[in-house]
Amino acid sequence: MKAYVLFSGGKDSSLTAIMLEKFFEVELVTCSFGIIPTAEISKDLAKIIGFPHRVINPGTDILEKACDMAIQDGFLNNAINFLHRQSLLKIVSDRDSDDVFLIADGIRRDDRVPNLTKSEIQSFEDKNNILYASPLSGFGRKTINEMVRLNLIIEEGESSVLQKCDYEEELREMLNRKIGVEDANTLFPKSHKQSRVVKRIYDL
Amino acid sequence: MKAYVLFSGGKDSSLTAIMLEKFFEVELVTCSFGIIPTAEISKDLAKIIGFPHRVINPGTDILEKACDMAIQDGFLNNAINFLHRQSLLKIVSDRDSDDVFLIADGIRRDDRVPNLTKSEIQSFEDKNNILYASPLSGFGRKTINEMVRLNLIIEEGESSVLQKCDYEEELREMLNRKIGVEDANTLFPKSHKQSRVVKRIYDL
Numbered sequence: 585m586k587a588y589v590l591f592s593g594g595k596d597s598s599l600t601a602i603m604l605e606k607f608f609e610v611e612l613v614t615c616s617f618g619i620i621p622t623a624e625i626s627k628d629l630a631k632i633i634g635f636p637h638r639v640i641n642p643g644t645d646i647l648e649k650a651c652d653m654a655i656q657d658g659f660l661n662n663a664i665n666f667l668h669r670q671s672l673l674k675i676v677s678d679r680d681s682d683d684v685f686l687i688a689d690g691i692r693r694d695d696r697v698p699n700l701t702k703s704e705i706q707s708f709e710d711k712n713n714i715l716y717a718s719p720l721s722g723f724g725r726k727t728i729n730e731m732v733r734l735n736l737i738i739e740e741g742e743s744s745v746l747q748k749c750d751y752e753e754e755l756r757e758m759l760n761r762k763i764g765v766e767d768a769n770t771l772f773p774k775s776h777k778q779s780r781v782v783k784r785i786y787d788l
Numbered sequence: 789m790k791a792y793v794l795f796s797g798g799k800d801s802s803l804t805a806i807m808l809e810k811f812f813e814v815e816l817v818t819c820s821f822g823i824i825p826t827a828e829i830s831k832d833l834a835k836i837i838g839f840p841h842r843v844i845n846p847g848t849d850i851l852e853k854a855c856d857m858a859i860q861d862g863f864l865n866n867a868i869n870f871l872h873r874q875s876l877l878k879i880v881s882d883r884d885s886d887d888v889f890l891i892a893d894g895i896r897r898d899d900r901v902p903n904l905t906k907s908e909i910q911s912f913e914d915k916n917n918i919l920y921a922s923p924l925s926g927f928g929r930k931t932i933n934e935m936v937r938l939n940l941i942i943e944e945g946e947s948s949v950l951q952k953c954d955y956e957e958e959l960r961e962m963l964n965r966k967i968g969v970e971d972a973n974t975l976f977p978k979s980h981k982q983s984r985v986v987k988r989i990y991d992l
Contacts, residue, residue, distance in 0.1 A: 606807075607935045727890060727921050
């Protein structure tokens with residue numbers, strides 16, 4: 585069975601793919617709106633960990649809507665949840681076969697957003713005849729760090745410095761353009777450490 | 789790092805072990821109170837899937853207490869949750885080294901009991917300097933079935949027929965002895981399908 589793994593180039597989504605490869609035919613999927621070159625960066629990072637990769641673009645209107653939500657709310661949670669759901673739905677609408685497949689993301693036990701409730705998951709699976717999983721959601725931060733240590737070399741840094749390729753970066757860029765860097769900054773946490781894969785450690 | 793995986797001989801705990809073996813030095817752990825021969829059965833089932841195995845016994849008073857809870861409540865949830873927690877704590881108190889290790893169980897996304905809240909997990913990890921994970925809790929039933937299909941041959945049947953080796957069976961046996969089979973039956977669901985590993989399918 586195919587598994588499409590939402591891929592940001594960071595340690596969580598990379599580990600998710602590695603965890604699933606024993607069970608599924610994994611393909612990485614990066615959501616890119618074309619605002620910043622996340623499509624190209626994600627292609628290179630996917631090669632590093634050795635999985636096929638594709639880019640999906642849910643459309644600029646979706647990113648615009650997420651911006652409006654963030655500005656209206658004064659915080660990001662709903663906007664991030666919206667973008668996450670739209671990415672999942674775009675994978676479904678891009679399907680080229682009726683076969684059941686798995687969509688997986690890198691959500692962890694400690695993550696507050698994005699998240700889906702159990703009933704949202706049930707409805708998403710049933711409506712679309714697909715499976716959905718968050719393989720890391722049963723694991724805490726320290727356990728994930730241990731699993732990452734054995735399988736990946738990563739670099740970590742502030743998100744402002746370390747370019748990854750998730751929709752959050754494009755949301756930030758569009759907010760910068762819409763309301764200015766200063767106001768956009770108030771919506772994001774002051775310090776936000778990101779990770780990016782540098783190399784995969786293969787089994788001996 | 790070592791990972792102790794709570795093992796009942798069923799598909800969920802077996803799959804949990806297989807999922808973790810890439811990342812941890814897995815040892816299966818079966819909780820047995822010595823009421824029925826779950827210790828011996830679990831040893832054989834552990835051999836089938838190829839992992840080292842140990843039996844822990846939290847003490848008959850714990851099983852007695854769980855019985856009392858079930859009788860008083862008129863349902864099993866609290867009793868099962870209590871036995872699950874006592875099993876986790878017994879693994880901790882049996883530790884023979886100060887090294888951090890992982891304790892994992894086979895709880896699925898759809899399982900109602902046993903379960904631990906996020907704050908219980910946090911407290912359990914911090915107090916005992918260990919890690920805890922429920923690797924299947926990010927997966928639904930159908931996804932787990934697909935992963936099982938690729939890795940295990942299992943038999944399924946009513947729990948009254950198919951002897952596995954979890955504390956629930958011993959709880960049932962002790963309730964049978966205490967309040968009689970008829971009354972004990974009212975506490976358990978009418979139909980309760982169980983699974984047991986028959987063979988492991990190894991990678992080519």
